[in-house]
Amino acid sequence: MFEELTQFYDWFAARECANDYRVNVQSLDALDGWYTDPRTGNVHHRSGRFFSVIGVRVSTENRRPAAWSQPIILQPEIGILGIIAKRMGDSIYCLMQAKMEPGNVNLLQLSPTVQATRSNFTRVHRGSAVPYLDYFRSPHRGRPVFDSLQSEQGSWFLGKRNRNMIIEVAEDVPVLDDFCWLSVAQLAELIRVPNLVNMDARTVLSGIPFLTGDSDRAGAPLHSLGHILSWFTEVKSRNQLDRTVVPLAQLPEWERSGGVIHRPDGRHFSVIGVEVQASNREVRQWSQPMFRPAERGVIAFLGRHFAGTFHVLVHARTEAGTADVVEMSPTVACIPGNYAAAPEAERPRYLDLVLGASATQVLVDVVHSEEGGRFYHAENRYLVIDVGDSLPVDVPHDYCWMTIDQLTGFIRYGNHVNVGARCLLSCMTDLIPQEATS
Amino acid sequence: MFEELTQFYDWFAARECANDYRVNVQSLDALDGWYTDPRTGNVHHRSGRFFSVIGVRVSTENRRPAAWSQPIILQPEIGILGIIAKRMGDSIYCLMQAKMEPGNVNLLQLSPTVQATRSNFTRVHRGSAVPYLDYFRSPHRGRPVFDSLQSEQGSWFLGKRNRNMIIEVAEDVPVLDDFCWLSVAQLAELIRVPNLVNMDARTVLSGIPFLTGDSDRAGAPLHSLGHILSWFTEVKSRNQLDRTVVPLAQLPEWERSGGVIHRPDGRHFSVIGVEVQASNREVRQWSQPMFRPAERGVIAFLGRHFAGTFHVLVHARTEAGTADVVEMSPTVACIPGNYAAAPEAERPRYLDLVLGASATQVLVDVVHSEEGGRFYHAENRYLVIDVGDSLPVDVPHDYCWMTIDQLTGFIRYGNHVNVGARCLLSCMTDLIPQEATS
Numbered sequence: 001m002f003e004e005l006t007q008f009y010d011w012f013a014a015r016e017c018a019n020d021y022r023v024n025v026q027s028l029d030a031l032d033g034w035y036t037d038p039r040t041g042n043v044h045h046r047s048g049r050f051f052s053v054i055g056v057r058v059s060t061e062n063r064r065p066a067a068w069s070q071p072i073i074l075q076p077e078i079g080i081l082g083i084i085a086k087r088m089g090d091s092i093y094c095l096m097q098a099k100m101e102p103g104n105v106n107l108l109q110l111s112p113t114v115q116a117t118r119s120n121f122t123r124v125h126r127g128s129a130v131p132y133l134d135y136f137r138s139p140h141r142g143r144p145v146f147d148s149l150q151s152e153q154g155s156w157f158l159g160k161r162n163r164n165m166i167i168e169v170a171e172d173v174p175v176l177d178d179f180c181w182l183s184v185a186q187l188a189e190l191i192r193v194p195n196l197v198n199m200d201a202r203t204v205l206s207g208i209p210f211l212t213g214d215s216d217r218a219g220a221p222l223h224s225l226g227h228i229l230s231w232f233t234e235v236k237s238r239n240q241l242d243r244t245v246v247p248l249a250q251l252p253e254w255e256r257s258g259g260v261i262h263r264p265d266g267r268h269f270s271v272i273g274v275e276v277q278a279s280n281r282e283v284r285q286w287s288q289p290m291f292r293p294a295e296r297g298v299i300a301f302l303g304r305h306f307a308g309t310f311h312v313l314v315h316a317r318t319e320a321g322t323a324d325v326v327e328m329s330p331t332v333a334c335i336p337g338n339y340a341a342a343p344e345a346e347r348p349r350y351l352d353l354v355l356g357a358s359a360t361q362v363l364v365d366v367v368h369s370e371e372g373g374r375f376y377h378a379e380n381r382y383l384v385i386d387v388g389d390s391l392p393v394d395v396p397h398d399y400c401w402m403t404i405d406q407l408t409g410f411i412r413y414g415n416h417v418n419v420g421a422r423c424l425l426s427c428m429t430d431l432i433p434q435e436a437t438s
Numbered sequence: 439m440f441e442e443l444t445q446f447y448d449w450f451a452a453r454e455c456a457n458d459y460r461v462n463v464q465s466l467d468a469l470d471g472w473y474t475d476p477r478t479g480n481v482h483h484r485s486g487r488f489f490s491v492i493g494v495r496v497s498t499e500n501r502r503p504a505a506w507s508q509p510i511i512l513q514p515e516i517g518i519l520g521i522i523a524k525r526m527g528d529s530i531y532c533l534m535q536a537k538m539e540p541g542n543v544n545l546l547q548l549s550p551t552v553q554a555t556r557s558n559f560t561r562v563h564r565g566s567a568v569p570y571l572d573y574f575r576s577p578h579r580g581r582p583v584f585d586s587l588q589s590e591q592g593s594w595f596l597g598k599r600n601r602n603m604i605i606e607v608a609e610d611v612p613v614l615d616d617f618c619w620l621s622v623a624q625l626a627e628l629i630r631v632p633n634l635v636n637m638d639a640r641t642v643l644s645g646i647p648f649l650t651g652d653s654d655r656a657g658a659p660l661h662s663l664g665h666i667l668s669w670f671t672e673v674k675s676r677n678q679l680d681r682t683v684v685p686l687a688q689l690p691e692w693e694r695s696g697g698v699i700h701r702p703d704g705r706h707f708s709v710i711g712v713e714v715q716a717s718n719r720e721v722r723q724w725s726q727p728m729f730r731p732a733e734r735g736v737i738a739f740l741g742r743h744f745a746g747t748f749h750v751l752v753h754a755r756t757e758a759g760t761a762d763v764v765e766m767s768p769t770v771a772c773i774p775g776n777y778a779a780a781p782e783a784e785r786p787r788y789l790d791l792v793l794g795a796s797a798t799q800v801l802v803d804v805v806h807s808e809e810g811g812r813f814y815h816a817e818n819r820y821l822v823i824d825v826g827d828s829l830p831v832d833v834p835h836d837y838c839w840m841t842i843d844q845l846t847g848f849i850r851y852g853n854h855v856n857v858g859a860r861c862l863l864s865c866m867t868d869l870i871p872q873e874a875t876s
Contacts, residue, residue, distance in 0.1 A: 078674075078675050138672050138676070138835070140668070143664070143665075144664055144665060144667075144668035145664055146664070147664070147667055147668035147671045147672070148667060148671050149671055149674060149675070163671060163675050165668075210664065225850075226581070226582055226583055226584070226585070226648065227581075227582060229582075229585055229586060229850060229851070230578070230582035230585035230603075233585045233586055233587055233601060233852070234576050234585070236516075236587060237516050237587070237601050238576075324853075397576070412663075412667060413667070413851045413854075414671070415762075415853060416851075
């Protein structure tokens with residue numbers, strides 16, 4: 001445990017020095033262990049495991065444009081993202097890991113205790129065993145505080161889910177190299193540091209209120225639970241999401257050239273290859289495809305107080321890979337550069353309110369990396385903005401005001417809150433009391 | 439409103455006399471408006487709407503046998519099952535409809551205020567408008583008390599869901615022919631009458647506790663919410679459900695002959711055709727395929743008290759059409775006749791405890807019809823049995839003890855509780871205080 005965060009930073013720097021990582025961008029044509037199906041253009045691992053890059057054609061009334069095609073990652077396995085938590089003294093501590101992911105701009109970030117795909121933990125790659133995995137396999141060695149299947153980026157994953165877990169233990173837990181205890185209060189501070197707490201950690205940490213008991217605080221929400229659930233059901237019923245898997249080689253507006261799959265107009269993202277060398281991973285060397293966004297994105301909640309209680313404006317959003325039509329999502333989520341030249345009517349709703357916010361309105365403003373195991377240098381600026389009464393009670397039919405507690409409550413049941421909204425909630429934990437309620 | 443239920447029975451008998459219904463079994467080869475695709479053997483409506491009968495091949499570790507093929511109904515549209523509720527005096531009343539469904543053994547049963555597929559309410563069939571539909575379209579003309587997407591029979595429907603709604607109104611509601619107000623207490627009594635309250639009404643009525651406020655009562659559950667959610671996540675993560683749509687003509691063990699799709703061994707169910715004439719439906723004459731079970735089934739909860747609170751034993755069950763691997767299901771759900779000659783090891787777990795229960799153990803015992811719009815003479819015996827301490831705390835990994843309130847709570851979020859369990863819960867409403875809490 002660290003008395004002061006400066007001690008943590010020293011430890012983290014030492015972890016960076018103790019291990020050696022190299023990542024090189026490589027042609028998709030030359031990835032060891034991967035092949036491109038000559039008939040479809042889809043990219044697969046030779047084992048048939050891990051993941052594939054395929055094409056998808058989407059149509060839905062809930063987006064503009066209402067139809068498009070794109071590459072997408074197919075990874076049907078359910079992985080585990082798990083944090084071991086323990087009460088020590090007056091505080092709750094989480095066992096975190098300093099973990100290299102090839103897509104991170106700074107390679108090493110803080111991850112959950114366990115972050116493993118099923119291929120990892122069943123050891124398809126014949127690497128070493130995943131430490132601490134036993135705490136998360138049934139029967140659990142502790143109290144399951146938070147345990148649900150959560151979606152990941154619907155814009156790049158086709159229906160992928162991971163099991164998000166927080167297990168509270170009473171027993172002593174050995175602390176291995178690359179692992180450390182951080183208190184919930186320390187994590188609330190570190191999550192405001194750019195590119196330090198990785199996406200997998202952030203999504204699990206969104207369940208911390210179920211551990212601290214802060215998810216059931218009284219408040220004065222604008223809308224009842226019944227109203228919000230009805231709103232969510234209405235949006236799902238009103239819209240359809242038609243999705244067809246198509247060969248990657250046949251996507252209009254996309255082409256493969258120079259070992260990269262990309263759009264000639266440079267928008268959205270490209271699919272590249274990387275070669276990785278790491279001294280402390282289950283496997284020390286591997287190659288893989290990754291998704292690289294065109295530029296940095298914005299993920300933001302607009303919020304305001306109603307009768308003294310802070311609310312955020314939740315969007316029922318459809319992505320190409322969304323499992324059930326829509327999920328509760330941030331007010332705004334996009335790459336602004338995609339719309340630089342777009343006419344007013346085509347700009348994402350509320351984007352200008354986000355970009356034009358004054359410093360006094362900004363409650364959260366931090367750049368984080370997305371899943372560094374699949375996405376290359378994918379950063380988003382996470383923002384929470386208090387717009388005051390410049391936004392009214394009445395909002396378009398696919399938006400709904402909720403308190404932070406209400407939105408957090410839906411996380412528990414899975415299939416409700418998307419990864420962007422969960423990550424934003426985890427950045428707001430210092431708006432919530434941090435001490436253990438025991 | 440009826441002071442006494444005898445008045446209701448008089449009214450109901452009068453509705454039977456006021457209308458004229460005829461249902462004849464007909465060859466699948468001769469159904470007006472339907473055709474069989476000569477390539478696949480699948481059965482479709484000529485409009486491309488309503489529903490289709492297709493084949494499916496299933497494999498999952500969560501069932502015995504672990505793989506099978508069967509016909510299944512594909513009906514991707516989300517329909518509305520909605521009840522208008524109103525507080526009058528000290529009671530809450532529901533507006534119910536006397537509705538003919540061709541598959542019901544007695545044709546006329548009590549249904550929700552609105553029971554309409556999307557094809558119905560968008561008037562694909564060019565029939566008359568669906569009465570009271572406006573109350574359930576957004577913006578609602580009342581308070582949405584219960585509004586979620588709920589699965590239907592996973593053994594016969596491929597991922598079908600309907601929107602279950604209870605809307606509480608303050609305004610006066612005109613009562614049309616074939617409609618009547620029944621108090622929640624009267625419905626709790628009527629739901630114990632065989633073949634009277636139809637499946638669509640029963641599933642919506644499982645949400646009545648959200649109206650009466652009886653879903654949040656204090657109790658002493660054996661397991662915390664966190665534990666139960668973790669159990670559910672564990673079963674979903676442990677098992678996979680692999681499902682492939684296959685041509686109906688190519689299902690092993692099934693054949694089409696004499697205008698019927700069936701198994702030569704007579705087990706499970708068959709697909710038949712019917713021709714219907716009704717004087718009071720949106721359309722007065724039509725033909726359609728229907729599923730006919732081999733014989734009457736059993737749907738049962740085993741229950742017992744722990745520390746003075748009644749719990750039911752919930753099964754995480756996989757059906758051919760289950761949307762997300764498993765749903766919270768009754769302890770037992772099967773057609774016993776399918777297993778009459780089966781060796782001990784192949785008999786459904788706990789079936790013998792259900793069939794061997796003594797009269798003093800039986801809390802609920804009533805025969806109900808399943809969805810009479812798709813299933814022909816499909817009856818199940820619904821049972822709740824108090825087994826006392828003959829069942830222990832520890833149960834197999836795919837079962838979990840829950841209180842009635844806990845199980846009811848999951849209904850609210852959709853995608854958790856299957857239709858059999860919801861119908862059993864609706865039969866237990868008289869275990870719950872009936873009066874309005876206002």
